[in-house]
Amino acid sequence: MLDISRDAVIEIDTSSCVIGWNRAAETIFLINAEYALGKNLADLIIPSGDRAAHHEGMKRFLESDSSEIVNQISDLKAIRGDGSLFPVELTVRYIEHPEGNRFVGLVRDLTERKQIEARLLEIAKLESIGLLTGGLAHDFNNLLCVIIGNLELLGQQPLVGESKENVQSAMDAAVRASQVTLSLMAIARREPMDLAVYDMNLLLVGLKHLVHSTIGSLAEIRWQLSPESIMVEVDSGSFSSALLNLVLNARDAMRDCPKKIITISTGILEVKTQQRGNLPPGRYARLEVADTGKGMNSATRGRALEPFYTTKERGHGTGLGLPMVYGFARQLKGCLELETTENSGTLVSIYLPYTEKSAESIKAAQRGMFAPVLGAGVVLVVDDEVLLCKLACRLFESLGYRAIPAASAVEATGVLEKQSVDLIFSDISLPGGINGIELAEQVVELYPQIPVILSTGYSEELVERNASQWIVVQKPYLKKDIVEVLFKVSLAL
The missing domain is CATH 1.10.287 (Helix Hairpins)
Incomplete structure (x- = not known):
């Protein structure tokens, strides 16, 4: 029956000699029963620094029935047969037996947990x-x-x-x-994105020249792209930036290394359990960038994704590259995994949700979306930041509009009820419980003749609610940006 258990079941006598060792113990500790039986447990699986405490603890229990381990659940470290240290959960019971009293321990491998x-x-x-x-x-x-x-x-x-x-x-x-x-x-995963469907492999093929010209002769670039199409819904500019950040990091990690190879590969991963980067089960596109550089020690690895943390010399890095890639992946409901060992290189893997959509279906959907009609004359500027609202009004006035300021969606709705407006320019982050996107949705329903332009420095809601439905100008904006976005509205006629 003990061999059915997934946990190691180990029995020792009162002198710490192993008298029981089940199959799970063989698997977990990489030590077969034939070798383990008869050995002192302390010499077999207990770290050298803890062996004295083990013997003292057994002696104290046998003399006074007092113990910090027996009849308790303890988190400890143990040693495998190959010498590696790993975490375990230990439960020990003392059993009086006709053939000799003994300790029975149930050991669970906590490595994965x-x-x-x-x-x-x-x-x-x-x-x-x-x-x-x-x-x-x-x-x-x-x-x-x-x-x-x-x-x-x-x-x-x-x-x-x-x-x-x-x-x-x-x-x-x-x-x-x-x-x-x-x-x-x-x-922070709040960068506005213009999402569209692409074959990730074709995006990478289009970036080959840029990657090679950026790296030059400093490293060999190897491309291992999957032969099958890998469809993802991404912002092509953000995707390009993410790839270049990873490639530049790889280049810098190999500066003093004799072997300089960067490998860029793609594939598809089926996630069945929520154990990879906290991803929900599903199908994911995989982009990997590997290098033959210095790698990272555990301390550096633990801080590698923190903004502004860098091991590069002053002036040679901001510490924003890898965190930006992490934010890019998380914003698209994916994840980033980092595998690295000191002096053995680094592998960065990005997982993005695979989509069944095609580029053609996205374009067709966009063509069918509501297209507002560009008016002229009066623009309603909605922003709770007084200085920003004044600035936007001045910019529109310099373009010939008459600008009306509003500090919230509620105030803007009041203006719309009282007078005619030809254009609405609204920030997304607004007070009062109604944000700019919700205001735009109300305008589309109640005043379909009025075009709406949204402004943002960031918004996760753009990702959640399909950014391609709205015309958006990103802060900080210039007069030319306002002109360009007005031109986009006119093209929608």
């Missing part, structure tokens, strides 16, 4: 970092939007000499800062 717990803890930590990062980036992005917009308006004034140069320098710095906030939003 501990790995899952560590993974869940890492996900929770990164989610917390993402929330903090995203919130800060959103607020900073709003400020940048005001700064950049006003600098642009100032730059249209008749400035000369040093004044003009100062305005341009300030604009350049603000635009660079906006790129940092975009990276932070990608980490």
